[in-house]
Amino acid sequence: MKYIIGIGGVTNGGKTTLTNRLVKLLPNCCVIHQDDFFKPPDQIEVGADGFRQWDVITALDMEAMVNTVKGWIENPVKFARSHGVRLSPTVELEDQEKQTHILIVEGFLLYNYKPLVEVFDKCYYISIPYEECKRRRSTRQYTVPDPPGLFDGHVWPMYLKHRKEMEECCLNIEYLDGLKSKDEIFNQVFQDIQNTLSKQNFKYSRSSLPISLQEDTSQWNSLLFTMIKLIFLIFILIHTWVDFSTGQRQLRARAGPWRHKVQWESNGQVYSLLTTGSQYHPAVQSRRGTQFFLTKQRALGSARMQNASRASDLESRPRRQHPNSVDSSLSPLSRGSVTVLRSDAGSRRMANSLISGNRNQRYLASFRREALAVNTTDPSTNYVLHGASGVQTLPQEYSGNDGSRGQRSHEDPVTAAVRVQTSSPQDNAEITTDHSDMETQGVNLPLNGSKTESNTEDVAQPSPSVERDATVGDATVVPTVFPPAASYNITEEDAQQINPENTTNDNSQSKDHRNSVFHNVYPPSGRMRSPALPPPASGYGTRYFHNGLPDLIPDPYYIQAASYIQRVQMYALRCAAEENCLSRSAYSPSVRDLDYRVLFRFPQRVKNQGTADFLPVKPRHEWEWHSCHQHYHSMEAFSNYDLLEISTERKVAEGHKASFCLEDTNCDPGVRRRYACTAHTQGLGPGCYDIYHANIDCQWIDITDVPPGNYILKVTVNPTFQVEESDYSNNVVRCDVRYTGPYVHVRNCRITG
Numbered sequence: 001m002k003y004i005i006g007i008g009g010v011t012n013g014g015k016t017t018l019t020n021r022l023v024k025l026l027p028n029c030c031v032i033h034q035d036d037f038f039k040p041p042d043q044i045e046v047g048a049d050g051f052r053q054w055d056v057i058t059a060l061d062m063e064a065m066v067n068t069v070k071g072w073i074e075n076p077v078k079f080a081r082s083h084g085v086r087l088s089p090t091v092e093l094e095d096q097e098k099q100t101h102i103l104i105v106e107g108f109l110l111y112n113y114k115p116l117v118e119v120f121d122k123c124y125y126i127s128i129p130y131e132e133c134k135r136r137r138s139t140r141q142y143t144v145p146d147p148p149g150l151f152d153g154h155v156w157p158m159y160l161k162h163r164k165e166m167e168e169c170c171l172n173i174e175y176l177d178g179l180k181s182k183d184e185i186f187n188q189v190f191q192d193i194q195n196t197l198s199k200q201n202f203k204y205s206r207s208s209l210p211i212s213l214q215e216d217t218s219q220w221n222s223l224l225f226t227m228i229k230l231i232f233l234i235f236i237l238i239h240t241w242v243d244f245s246t247g248q249r250q251l252r253a254r255a256g257p258w259r260h261k262v263q264w265e266s267n268g269q270v271y272s273l274l275t276t277g278s279q280y281h282p283a284v285q286s287r288r289g290t291q292f293f294l295t296k297q298r299a300l301g302s303a304r305m306q307n308a309s310r311a312s313d314l315e316s317r318p319r320r321q322h323p324n325s326v327d328s329s330l331s332p333l334s335r336g337s338v339t340v341l342r343s344d345a346g347s348r349r350m351a352n353s354l355i356s357g358n359r360n361q362r363y364l365a366s367f368r369r370e371a372l373a374v375n376t377t378d379p380s381t382n383y384v385l386h387g388a389s390g391v392q393t394l395p396q397e398y399s400g401n402d403g404s405r406g407q408r409s410h411e412d413p414v415t416a417a418v419r420v421q422t423s424s425p426q427d428n429a430e431i432t433t434d435h436s437d438m439e440t441q442g443v444n445l446p447l448n449g450s451k452t453e454s455n456t457e458d459v460a461q462p463s464p465s466v467e468r469d470a471t472v473g474d475a476t477v478v479p480t481v482f483p484p485a486a487s488y489n490i491t492e493e494d495a496q497q498i499n500p501e502n503t504t505n506d507n508s509q510s511k512d513h514r515n516s517v518f519h520n521v522y523p524p525s526g527r528m529r530s531p532a533l534p535p536p537a538s539g540y541g542t543r544y545f546h547n548g549l550p551d552l553i554p555d556p557y558y559i560q561a562a563s564y565i566q567r568v569q570m571y572a573l574r575c576a577a578e579e580n581c582l583s584r585s586a587y588s589p590s591v592r593d594l595d596y597r598v599l600f601r602f603p604q605r606v607k608n609q610g611t612a613d614f615l616p617v618k619p620r621h622e623w624e625w626h627s628c629h630q631h632y633h634s635m636e637a638f639s640n641y642d643l644l645e646i647s648t649e650r651k652v653a654e655g656h657k658a659s660f661c662l663e664d665t666n667c668d669p670g671v672r673r674r675y676a677c678t679a680h681t682q683g684l685g686p687g688c689y690d691i692y693h694a695n696i697d698c699q700w701i702d703i704t705d706v707p708p709g710n711y712i713l714k715v716t717v718n719p720t721f722q723v724e725e726s727d728y729s730n731n732v733v734r735c736d737v738r739y740t741g742p743y744v745h746v747r748n749c750r751i752t753g
């Protein structure tokens with residue numbers, strides 16, 4: 001049985017407050033928030049009144065919203081699971097027919113869009129008078145804060161207009177007085193839902209609904225039977241848990257082939273990868289003297305010791321790793337001999353993507369794609385996939401090192417689609433963007449739509465505007481030679497000049513090959529093959545946009561769209577350690593390579609909305625080469641990540657400078673990509689976006705030492721103002737973070753200046 005409830009009403013009427021309370025008490029209840037289907041700010045029309053028209057139906061991606069509702073109708077169990085909604089245990093055991101599933105759709109413009117109106121079984125509408133509405137609204141901080149005069153100039157007039165239209169439509173709506181207390185409103189609605197459901201003979205489990213329904217003896221018998229099945233289920237779960245918790249200890253005690261097990265955890269789900277052990281080469285001290293976390297106290301026997309010496313050998317030999325692949329020593333998946341990948345947790349829930357809290361099916365595709373993209377550079381690689389409960393699984397970010405910022409993939413969407421198809425519906429992170437009080441979280445299932453629209457286009461599918469010509473593409477032109485020490489950036493045209501044949505030097509033995517270990521050892525002049533380029537002009541040589549100033553703006557929607565927790569073992573974090581992406585405790589000598597770090601991962605998208613290129617401060621010859629990630633660092637700090645205490649804004653996790661490689665990952669329609677990290681041209685042109693997916697290396701805060709609680713995530717771009725911008729007030733995004741241990745809920749991301 002499916003029951004869809006609409007909770008509409010005026011802004012700040014108390015829709016979200018009511019919804020959150022209902023969700024907690026109604027069984028198998030999912031929520032869709034209309035606010036999560038707002039289009040991104042730059043797609044919101046500016047009216048003749050000068051205001052962005054937020055309060056009209058075209059500001060929302062209603063098609064996506066309706067599709068999301070349809071997704072629930074098609075399969076509420078799958079939907080609930082994929083959005084992290086806890087289902088009552090009986091759902092697993094009962095007939096589909098007997099199950100009750102409830103969907104609450106909450107929003108300010110629910111009853112003005114016909115395709116949506118048609119789905120409701122029950123419509124509520126909360127209203128409050130003008131003064132109260134204005135008062136409550138003034139206390140609110142939306143993702144995009146209200147400019148002065150918006151309420152009187154746009155919000156309230158639009159509310160009156162829409163309400164009139166709705167009333168003329170003769171819908172059967174139950175009006176609620178939003179001036180009543182929260183309790184009163186809740187009791188009224190809850191009672192009403194109960195009555196309706198019992199009238200319709202909906203059957204609830206007694207434990208999940210706090211009213212007793214008429215039950216006969218046969219129902220009691222069935223309940224008893226269900227209880228027995230439940231106890232059995234709990235027994236199995238405990239057994240599995242005990243097995244797992246002892247797993248790591250056993251692993252340490254054993255040695256030899258097949259004993260090496262890569263384990264990681266994403267949003268509460270544990271994954272593991274068994275390898276022959278031959279793929280793993282322990283890290284050695286880095287050239288830069290970074291202290292490594294790999295401990296010498298490993299008790300893994302002689303097989304490992306051999307590996308260790310092999311690793312040292314490797315360090316002194318040319319490393320022939322494609323820069324777009326992960327370090328093979330850390331990446332069993334990128335080699336041919338990978339053997340077993342399995343999901344210990346059975347039905348695996350993947351970390352990226354859609355979310356309880358941030359909600360849109362189209363996001364789902366894009367982030368799943370991202371999550372599922374495995375860096376398999378070797379086509380001969382075979383995978384054997386096991387799902388403990390028969391659920392098909394694919395490797396996601398099997399380690400912390402699935403890709404660096406220099407290795408951002410622009411994956412073929414077809415491949416992506418295929419991968420998405422093979423994923424299970426459970427492959428979703430639990431991310432909440434609900435803007436209500438953090439305590440009232442419940443089992444929200446927000447599906448962020450608005451954000452979705454643009455992000456999907458930007459991430460999941462190649463934007464029509466993006467010109468993916470060979471000179472900028474990841475795999476084609478990479479200048480195999482470098483200009484002499486000079487203070488300029490190489491633009492796409494420069495790259496062409498340097499490598500006029502537009503070919504890649506494929507001889508990996510050559511010292512000029514970009515992957516050659518000699519590449520960084522020889523002075524740049526030794527690698528010079530092209531005529532010297534003209535001396536730098538001011539502005540580091542860009543010939544495109546050097547008038548005006550750049551203006552970076554981080555995308556708040558992007559951050560909250562795909563945040564999750566990942567637990568990764570130390571030895572899979574070698575590059576990260578080298579880049580100082582871990583907190584101090586990771587470098588303690590007592591830390592073993594099988595110990596876990598807890599990583600709070602999130603994506604980032606930064607736009608240059610200014611009128612000039614954002615260019616690295618350092619001249620090119622001063623860029624620092626990071627061999628682990630195979631890219632240059634062109635400025636001291638491009639972006640900082642911090643986790644703060646809410647009241648004092650004190651840092652609770654040692655933030656770190658985000659690893660980065662500036663590039664035009666994507667551009668607005670009509671704007672050409674000119675900077676590509678893989679072509680060693682770093683910069684961000686006006687109208688372009690520098691995108692960092694949540695599953696790349698170092699795209700996190702190491703929160704191993706942070707206790708569960710509520711925090712603020714602070715993301716700052718151009719934190720030290722090294723590069724001049726026209727506006728620094730939009731460089732910081734703050735988000736509300738609720739960290740529960742296995743999960744993190746990121747909400748209310750906003751630009752805070």
Ligand SMILES: Nc1ncnc2c1ncn2[C@@H]1O[C@H](COP(=O)(O)OP(=O)(O)OP(=O)(O)O)[C@@H](O)[C@H]1O
Nearest residue numbers: 010011012013014015016017108136178180181182
């Ligand atoms: N019955 C009530 N009495 C007094 N204050 C209330 C009541 N219900 C909600 N509020 C307060 O009003 C504010 C807005 O509530 P809420 O977020 O639930 O509204 P909303 O209708 O979802 O708004 P919007 O659609 O604009 O997001 C909050 O500060 C909330 O605490």
Ligand SMILES: NC(=O)c1ccc[n+]([C@@H]2O[C@H](CO)[C@@H](O)[C@H]2O)c1
Nearest residue numbers: 011035038054055108142143144155
């Ligand atoms: N959620 C948002 O992105 C957003 C941005 C700007 C304004 N709003 C307001 O939200 C209300 C509905 O809940 C509307 O009145 C919008 O003005 C929301």
